[in-house]
Amino acid sequence: MYKDCRVDGAEITTLVGKEEGFTGKSGFAYVEQIDFVCIGLDTVNNSYDDLKGDDPVWKSSLDENVLSPHEYPLGTGPRAIATFTYDNGVEVIDFPVFEQDTVLVKSRPSFELEGVVLDTPMLYKAVDDNLSLTSTTGPNNFLDLFQIDVELVYDDKVVRGFNYFDCRVVDYNVKTQRDKEESYFKGFALSNTFDFECQGYHPNVPLYDAMFNTYKSSKTLSSTNLKETHDWGPGFYQP
Numbered sequence: 001m002y003k004d005c006r007v008d009g010a011e012i013t014t015l016v017g018k019e020e021g022f023t024g025k026s027g028f029a030y031v032e033q034i035d036f037v038c039i040g041l042d043t044v045n046n047s048y049d050d051l052k053g054d055d056p057v058w059k060s061s062l063d064e065n066v067l068s069p070h071e072y073p074l075g076t077g078p079r080a081i082a083t084f085t086y087d088n089g090v091e092v093i094d095f096p097v098f099e100q101d102t103v104l105v106k107s108r109p110s111f112e113l114e115g116v117v118l119d120t121p122m123l124y125k126a127v128d129d130n131l132s133l134t135s136t137t138g139p140n141n142f143l144d145l146f147q148i149d150v151e152l153v154y155d156d157k158v159v160r161g162f163n164y165f166d167c168r169v170v171d172y173n174v175k176t177q178r179d180k181e182e183s184y185f186k187g188f189a190l191s192n193t194f195d196f197e198c199q200g201y202h203p204n205v206p207l208y209d210a211m212f213n214t215y216k217s218s219k220t221l222s223s224t225n226l227k228e229t230h231d232w233g234p235g236f237y238q239p
Helices: 046-052 121-131 206-216 223-229
Strands: 002-016 028-041 063-066 079-086 089-095 097-100 110-116 146-154 157-178 188-204
Touching: 046 121, 063 121, 079 097, 079 121, 089 110, 089 121, 110 157, 121 157
Parallel strands: 063 089
Antiparallel strands: 002 028, 079 089, 079 146, 097 110, 110 188, 146 157, 157 188
16 A cells, blocks of 8 residues: 555557557557655555464464466476475465576575566565565564575476575565557556575586486495305405
Protein backbone atom coordinates (compact mmCIF):
# COMPACT_ATOMS: atom_id res chain seq x y z
CA MET A 1 0.00 0.00 0.00
CA TYR A 2 1.46 3.33 -1.09
CA LYS A 3 0.83 6.30 1.23
CA ASP A 4 0.74 10.07 0.75
CA CYS A 5 0.95 9.98 -3.05
CA ARG A 6 0.70 12.65 -5.71
CA VAL A 7 0.54 12.58 -9.50
CA ASP A 8 3.97 13.33 -10.92
CA GLY A 9 3.19 13.09 -14.63
CA ALA A 10 0.57 12.11 -17.20
CA GLU A 11 0.90 11.16 -20.84
CA ILE A 12 -1.35 9.76 -23.59
CA THR A 13 0.19 7.97 -26.53
CA THR A 14 -1.07 5.92 -29.48
CA LEU A 15 0.44 2.46 -29.79
CA VAL A 16 0.43 0.76 -33.17
CA GLY A 17 0.70 -2.94 -33.94
CA LYS A 18 3.68 -4.24 -35.86
CA GLU A 19 1.61 -5.34 -38.87
CA GLU A 20 -0.07 -2.74 -41.13
CA GLY A 21 -2.53 -1.13 -38.75
CA PHE A 22 -4.35 0.83 -41.45
CA THR A 23 -5.20 -2.29 -43.44
CA GLY A 24 -7.00 -4.02 -40.58
CA LYS A 25 -4.34 -6.66 -40.04
CA SER A 26 -3.29 -5.07 -36.76
CA GLY A 27 -4.61 -2.26 -34.57
CA PHE A 28 -4.19 0.92 -32.56
CA ALA A 29 -4.63 1.65 -28.86
CA TYR A 30 -4.77 4.93 -26.92
CA VAL A 31 -2.69 4.40 -23.80
CA GLU A 32 -2.70 6.71 -20.79
CA GLN A 33 0.36 6.61 -18.53
CA ILE A 34 0.18 8.25 -15.10
CA ASP A 35 3.23 8.55 -12.84
CA PHE A 36 2.97 8.73 -9.05
CA VAL A 37 5.38 9.76 -6.31
CA CYS A 38 4.69 8.54 -2.76
CA ILE A 39 6.21 9.09 0.66
CA GLY A 40 5.40 5.78 2.36
CA LEU A 41 5.03 2.10 1.49
CA ASP A 42 3.45 -0.73 3.48
CA THR A 43 3.50 -4.32 2.24
CA VAL A 44 0.86 -7.04 2.62
CA ASN A 45 1.76 -10.74 2.80
CA ASN A 46 -1.40 -12.64 3.68
CA SER A 47 -0.02 -15.96 2.43
CA TYR A 48 2.80 -15.82 4.98
CA ASP A 49 0.30 -15.27 7.80
CA ASP A 50 -1.73 -18.26 6.57
CA LEU A 51 1.44 -20.35 6.38
CA LYS A 52 2.41 -19.56 9.97
CA GLY A 53 -1.10 -20.09 11.36
CA ASP A 54 -2.15 -19.08 14.87
CA ASP A 55 0.43 -21.10 16.82
CA PRO A 56 2.77 -19.18 19.13
CA VAL A 57 6.21 -18.53 17.71
CA TRP A 58 7.85 -20.97 20.11
CA LYS A 59 5.54 -23.74 18.90
CA SER A 60 5.93 -23.11 15.18
CA SER A 61 7.75 -25.83 13.26
CA LEU A 62 9.72 -25.42 10.05
CA ASP A 63 7.54 -24.33 7.13
CA GLU A 64 7.85 -25.70 3.61
CA ASN A 65 6.53 -24.14 0.43
CA VAL A 66 7.40 -26.07 -2.74
CA LEU A 67 5.76 -24.64 -5.85
CA SER A 68 4.88 -26.80 -8.82
CA PRO A 69 7.14 -25.96 -11.79
CA HIS A 70 5.73 -23.11 -13.84
CA GLU A 71 5.49 -23.82 -17.57
CA TYR A 72 7.80 -21.25 -19.14
CA PRO A 73 8.55 -21.41 -22.90
CA LEU A 74 12.29 -21.94 -22.42
CA GLY A 75 13.20 -23.27 -25.85
CA THR A 76 16.21 -25.56 -25.54
CA GLY A 77 17.56 -23.98 -22.35
CA PRO A 78 17.43 -25.29 -18.80
CA ARG A 79 15.36 -23.83 -16.01
CA ALA A 80 16.72 -22.54 -12.72
CA ILE A 81 15.30 -24.05 -9.54
CA ALA A 82 16.13 -22.06 -6.41
CA THR A 83 15.85 -23.53 -2.91
CA PHE A 84 15.70 -20.88 -0.18
CA THR A 85 16.57 -22.08 3.31
CA TYR A 86 15.47 -19.72 6.07
CA ASP A 87 15.69 -20.09 9.83
CA ASN A 88 12.03 -21.08 9.93
CA GLY A 89 11.52 -23.03 6.70
CA VAL A 90 12.30 -23.88 3.09
CA GLU A 91 10.83 -22.56 -0.16
CA VAL A 92 11.47 -23.99 -3.65
CA ILE A 93 10.77 -21.81 -6.71
CA ASP A 94 11.67 -22.14 -10.40
CA PHE A 95 12.77 -19.12 -12.45
CA PRO A 96 13.27 -18.71 -16.22
CA VAL A 97 15.82 -15.90 -15.79
CA PHE A 98 19.00 -16.35 -13.73
CA GLU A 99 21.89 -13.90 -14.05
CA GLN A 100 25.05 -14.26 -11.98
CA ASP A 101 27.53 -11.41 -11.77
CA THR A 102 31.26 -11.95 -12.14
CA VAL A 103 32.00 -13.82 -8.93
CA LEU A 104 35.77 -14.12 -9.36
CA VAL A 105 36.44 -10.40 -8.95
CA LYS A 106 33.87 -9.50 -6.30
CA SER A 107 34.21 -9.87 -2.54
CA ARG A 108 30.47 -10.50 -2.19
CA PRO A 109 28.85 -12.70 -4.88
CA SER A 110 25.58 -11.35 -6.26
CA PHE A 111 22.99 -12.62 -8.70
CA GLU A 112 19.47 -11.95 -10.01
CA LEU A 113 16.38 -14.15 -10.36
CA GLU A 114 13.34 -13.18 -12.42
CA GLY A 115 9.99 -14.87 -13.03
CA VAL A 116 6.26 -14.29 -13.08
CA VAL A 117 4.57 -13.24 -9.85
CA LEU A 118 3.84 -16.39 -7.83
CA ASP A 119 2.68 -17.16 -4.30
CA THR A 120 6.06 -17.16 -2.52
CA PRO A 121 5.28 -15.84 0.98
CA MET A 122 8.65 -16.57 2.63
CA LEU A 123 10.65 -14.87 -0.12
CA TYR A 124 8.31 -11.87 0.00
CA LYS A 125 8.86 -11.69 3.76
CA ALA A 126 12.63 -11.60 3.19
CA VAL A 127 12.04 -8.65 0.85
CA ASP A 128 9.79 -6.88 3.34
CA ASP A 129 12.19 -7.42 6.24
CA ASN A 130 14.97 -5.76 4.27
CA LEU A 131 12.64 -2.91 3.29
CA SER A 132 11.96 -2.13 6.95
CA LEU A 133 15.67 -1.55 7.67
CA THR A 134 17.39 1.70 6.82
CA SER A 135 20.89 0.26 6.38
CA THR A 136 22.12 0.30 2.78
CA THR A 137 25.79 -0.67 3.25
CA GLY A 138 26.26 -4.40 3.64
CA PRO A 139 24.18 -6.95 5.54
CA ASN A 140 22.47 -5.58 8.63
CA ASN A 141 23.19 -7.25 11.97
CA PHE A 142 19.45 -7.41 12.70
CA LEU A 143 18.56 -9.05 9.39
CA ASP A 144 18.10 -12.82 9.20
CA LEU A 145 20.38 -13.98 6.40
CA PHE A 146 19.45 -17.11 4.45
CA GLN A 147 20.94 -19.70 2.11
CA ILE A 148 20.10 -20.13 -1.59
CA ASP A 149 20.87 -23.18 -3.73
CA VAL A 150 20.38 -22.64 -7.47
CA GLU A 151 20.26 -25.69 -9.76
CA LEU A 152 20.17 -25.48 -13.56
CA VAL A 153 18.02 -28.39 -14.70
CA TYR A 154 17.50 -30.02 -18.11
CA ASP A 155 14.35 -32.12 -17.74
CA ASP A 156 15.18 -33.94 -14.47
CA LYS A 157 18.98 -33.74 -14.76
CA VAL A 158 20.93 -31.14 -12.79
CA VAL A 159 23.78 -29.91 -15.03
CA ARG A 160 25.10 -27.04 -12.90
CA GLY A 161 24.63 -25.84 -9.36
CA PHE A 162 25.54 -22.89 -7.13
CA ASN A 163 25.40 -22.62 -3.34
CA TYR A 164 25.14 -19.13 -1.87
CA PHE A 165 25.62 -18.52 1.86
CA ASP A 166 24.36 -15.75 4.16
CA CYS A 167 22.29 -13.91 1.55
CA ARG A 168 19.94 -10.95 1.63
CA VAL A 169 17.69 -9.18 -0.89
CA VAL A 170 19.30 -5.94 -2.02
CA ASP A 171 16.71 -4.91 -4.62
CA TYR A 172 13.23 -5.95 -5.68
CA ASN A 173 11.25 -4.92 -8.72
CA VAL A 174 7.73 -5.68 -9.99
CA LYS A 175 6.95 -4.78 -13.58
CA THR A 176 4.69 -5.65 -16.48
CA GLN A 177 6.31 -7.60 -19.30
CA ARG A 178 4.83 -7.07 -22.77
CA ASP A 179 5.01 -9.12 -25.93
CA LYS A 180 7.32 -7.73 -28.58
CA GLU A 181 4.52 -8.08 -31.10
CA GLU A 182 1.27 -6.14 -30.63
CA SER A 183 1.49 -6.10 -26.85
CA TYR A 184 -1.73 -4.21 -26.25
CA PHE A 185 -3.69 -6.67 -28.37
CA LYS A 186 -2.29 -9.95 -27.09
CA GLY A 187 -0.80 -10.46 -23.64
CA PHE A 188 0.95 -9.14 -20.55
CA ALA A 189 2.66 -10.77 -17.60
CA LEU A 190 3.56 -9.38 -14.19
CA SER A 191 7.11 -10.31 -13.27
CA ASN A 192 9.20 -10.26 -10.10
CA THR A 193 12.90 -9.44 -10.18
CA PHE A 194 15.00 -10.21 -7.08
CA ASP A 195 18.61 -9.08 -6.63
CA PHE A 196 20.66 -10.90 -3.99
CA GLU A 197 23.98 -10.28 -2.30
CA CYS A 198 25.69 -13.07 -0.35
CA GLN A 199 28.78 -13.56 1.77
CA GLY A 200 29.75 -17.00 0.46
CA TYR A 201 29.65 -18.96 -2.79
CA HIS A 202 30.38 -22.49 -3.97
CA PRO A 203 29.89 -23.84 -7.54
CA ASN A 204 28.90 -27.43 -8.31
CA VAL A 205 29.13 -29.64 -11.40
CA PRO A 206 27.01 -32.74 -10.59
CA LEU A 207 27.88 -34.56 -13.82
CA TYR A 208 31.59 -34.21 -13.12
CA ASP A 209 31.09 -35.38 -9.54
CA ALA A 210 29.24 -38.43 -10.84
CA MET A 211 32.13 -39.22 -13.22
CA PHE A 212 34.66 -38.83 -10.39
CA ASN A 213 32.64 -41.07 -8.09
CA THR A 214 32.42 -43.71 -10.85
CA TYR A 215 36.18 -43.62 -11.24
CA LYS A 216 36.69 -44.02 -7.49
CA SER A 217 34.30 -46.96 -7.37
CA SER A 218 36.08 -48.93 -10.10
CA LYS A 219 37.12 -52.55 -9.55
CA THR A 220 40.62 -51.77 -8.26
CA LEU A 221 41.20 -54.05 -5.27
CA SER A 222 42.62 -52.86 -2.00
CA SER A 223 45.23 -54.77 -0.02
CA THR A 224 42.54 -55.85 2.45
CA ASN A 225 40.83 -57.82 -0.31
CA LEU A 226 43.88 -59.76 -1.45
CA LYS A 227 43.71 -62.42 1.25
CA GLU A 228 40.22 -63.33 0.07
CA THR A 229 41.12 -63.72 -3.61
CA HIS A 230 44.64 -65.14 -3.57
CA ASP A 231 46.01 -68.56 -2.53
CA TRP A 232 48.61 -67.56 0.00
CA GLY A 233 51.57 -70.00 0.02
CA PRO A 234 53.67 -71.14 2.96
CA GLY A 235 55.75 -68.46 4.64
CA PHE A 236 53.14 -65.67 4.25
CA TYR A 237 51.55 -64.31 7.41
CA GLN A 238 47.75 -64.11 7.30
CA PRO A 239 46.25 -62.05 10.15
